[in-house]
Amino acid sequence: MTHRQILEALSGLLLVLFVAMISGTIVSVALPQIIGALDGTQSQYTWVITASLLAATASTPIWGRLADLFSKKLLLQISIVIFMLSSLACGFAQNAGQLIAFRAIQGLGMGALQVLVQVIIAAMISPKERGRYNGYLGGVMAVATVGGPLLGGLIADTSWLGWRWCFFIAVPFTAIAFVLLHKTLKVVSVRRPNVKIDYAGATLIAAGVSVLLIWITFVGNSFDWISWQTAVMAGGGILILAVATWVESRVGEPVVPIHIVRRRTPALAIVASLAVGMAMFGGAVFLGQYFQIGRGYSPTQAGLLTIPMMFGVLLSSTVSGRLVSQSGKVKPYIVTGSVVLTLGFLGLSLIDHETPLALISAAMLLVGIGVGMSMQNLVLVIQNVVPLRELGAASGAITFFRSLGGTIGVSVLGAVLASRVATGIAEGFAKAGIRPSGSGGSTLNLEALPEAARTVVRAAYGDATGHIFLISAAIAAVGVVAVLFLKPVKLRDTVDLAN
DSSP: OOHHHHHHHHHHHHHHHHHHHHHHHHHHHHHHHHHHHTTOOHHHHHHHHHHHHHHHHHHHHHHHHHHHHSOHHHHHHHHHHHHHHHHHHHHTOOSHHHHHHHHHHHHHHHHHHHHHHHHHHHHHSOHHHHHHHHHHHHHHHHHHHHHHHHHHHHHHHOTTTOTTHHHHTHHHHHHHHHHHHHHHOOOOOOOOTTOOOOHHHHHHHHHHHHHHHHHHHHBTTTBOSSSHHHHHHHHHHHHHHHHHHHHHHHSSSOSSOHHHHTSHHHHHHHHHHHHHHHHHHHHHTTHHHIIIIITOOOHHHHHHHTHHHHHHHHHHHHHHHHHHHHHOBOHHHHHHHHHHHHHHHHHHTTOOTTOOHHHHHHHHHHHHHHHHHHHHHHHHHHHHHSOGGGHHHHHHHHHHHHHHHHHHHHHHHHHHHHHHHHHHHHHHHHHHTOOOOTTTTOSSOGGGSOHHHHHHHHHHHHHHHHHHHHHHHHHHHHHHHHHHTSOOOBOOSSSSOOO
């Protein structure tokens, strides 16, 4: 392909990647309004996010393996259709249960698009020339990260659009990308011989994690911590993951390569990435809810209020990336980023329903700076210590665990928040002499509540949010410990390890 042909195909690839990435962030700010309109609960709020994350996490390695066996262009077109139809279905959902199911299918498409775009770019462009196109990729990711929450807020606040357009908006853009890629994308499919897809490992990992997440969602509410349900679900989830580990150690091309995970540097980087994913995804998902439910801001205002965190990510990732390239040293920036991330969450753990916005913005900025300095550089650490033949497997492993950490973080922190909110609402109603009716205030549809009850619910959400950020800080601190034990190495300037 000529430079012009590459740019034409790249425009379609970047468009579909942008839509896939923004579909995750566009919902975050509008979600309180969405769940309120569908009369959902706090647990369902969490699962709208978790369902797509879990599906994307579990399916990403399989899509990568399929790209080695079949036409990359055909797989991309199939994933675009899956994403487009599921986005349409999400927009037409009539209740929270339907939305969660359709979001899981959308997660399959999101995971496919994110990995296949990277694979196709690598198949089109040689490593030597790939750097000149990375700027476009970074720009798309930055715009999707920053613009998603704001666009979601604007859509939710626009009366003639409504929250359903947070899902519908993806359809025309994916359709344009499909046509564009059909005409411009020319990529040679080179089938690797004897490549086997580890369906068993992927299925067992997804099943084990799902069982544990379902247990976390319902324990303490539907049944006690010490009960037969806990024994069956927690024990079953751990047993399934143990079997998954055994399978991964036996197959030729596992979803998660055990021989890489066992090495000191990749293992520590994965632990740190898991912690960063849990803290970042788990904590950030609930900021939009805090601003709307706990503080009474509109979706658009909530999107604007989260900009300090996104700005911190963009600023620190750009600056630290250049400094790492100049010095060849990466550990100091990862350690600094992990510490700053922990301090940022400690700051957010102090918030309640009356905390000044300036203090919240400062804490969010620290969180963003910490994520930007640590997340991308942890991938670089692993890539620096593995040979070229294992680069894809190692990069896939740390991406998998980061996504897995985000999925677990959203579920765990969502369960804690739901429990604290329920307690806070019950205590607030008792003090105010309000008799709960129907859902007892657990619904996020505040417009359906009387003014006195609405005040109690807002205070309960605002005060409970600080507790989940304290848990995020503790998780981030685990990442600090892990990166402190990383070996201080200088980044190599060769493509492969020296023999």
